[in-house]
Amino acid sequence: MTVWDRPEPPTRPAPLDRERIVAAALALADEGGLDAVSLRKVAARLDVGPMRLYGYISTKEELFDLMVDEVHAEILPAERPGDWREALRVRAHRTRQAALRHEWLADLLGGRPTLGPNALAVTEATLAALDGLADIDTVMRAVETVGAYTIGAIRSEVAHLRAERATGLSEHDWQRAHGPYVSRMLATGRFPALAKAVHDGTDVDAETSFTTGLDWILDAVAAKLM
Structure with a gap:
C-alpha cells in the first residue's frame, strides 16, 4: 500500500496531517539539503514527538516521495x-x-x-x-x-x-x-x-x-x- 492509499490517523491534540509534515520537511530540505531531513528533525520542527509522525509516514523514503510530489505541483503548467x-x-x-x-x-x-x-x-x-x-x-x-x-x-x-x-x-x-x-x-x-x-x-x-x-x-x- 502506498502512502497515498493509506488513510491518515484521526485528529488528536496538537493537530497534525501529512500536509504540515511535508511542509516542514520541505523547509528543512530547502535550508540544508536532504541530509537535514529526518523524521526526528521534522517532528522537532512541528513541536511534536517523533512517534506521532509514524501514523502518517512509515519511512523517510515515503517522506521523500511526498516531498517530490509536492514540488511536482509547481511543475504542472x-x-x-x-x-x-x-x-x-x-x-x-x-x-x-x-x-x-x-x-x-x-x-x-x-x-x-x-x-x-x-x-x-x-x-x-x-x-x-x-x-x-x-x-x-x-x-x-x-x-x-x-x-x-x-x-x-x-x-x-x-x-x-x-x-x-x-x-x-x-x-x-x-x-x-x-x-x-x-x-x-x-x-x-x-x-x-x-x-x-x-x-x-x-x-x-x-x-x-x-x-x-x-x-x-x-x-x-x-x-x-x-
Whole structure:
C-alpha cells in the first residue's frame, strides 16, 4: 500500500496531517539539503514527538516521495500548452526552475517513476499533448529522451552551484585560478581540439545552455514523431 492509499490517523491534540509534515520537511530540505531531513528533525520542527509522525509516514523514503510530489505541483503548467513541443519545453523549464528553488530535488529525480497525484498529473498532461502523434512506444521514448536530458542538465547545473558554495569561487573565479595550468597544457600542442574550444568558444550562461540543448533534443524528437 502506498502512502497515498493509506488513510491518515484521526485528529488528536496538537493537530497534525501529512500536509504540515511535508511542509516542514520541505523547509528543512530547502535550508540544508536532504541530509537535514529526518523524521526526528521534522517532528522537532512541528513541536511534536517523533512517534506521532509514524501514523502518517512509515519511512523517510515515503517522506521523500511526498516531498517530490509536492514540488511536482509547481511543475504542472497552469494552462494547457499549445502543442507537443511546447508541452515538453514547458515541462523541462518548469522542472529546472523547481530544482533551482529546491536544489535537493536534483538528487531525487531520475529513479523510479513518481506516483503521487501531482506527478501523475504532470505525466498525464505531457502524454495528452503527444497523443495521436505516433504509437505509444515512440511517444514514451520521446518523453524519456527529453526527461533524461532535463535531469542530466539540472544535476550538472546544481553540482556547479554546490561547488561554488563549497569553494567560495564563482565559475569565473575558478576558471581564472586554473587558467595558468590550462594554458600550459594547451601550449604543449597535445590538445588541439580542446584548445580551439577554449580559445574560440563562446561562454554562455546556464539558462542559455539549457535552452539550446533542449531545442536540439526537441528537433531530434520531432524527426521521430513526424
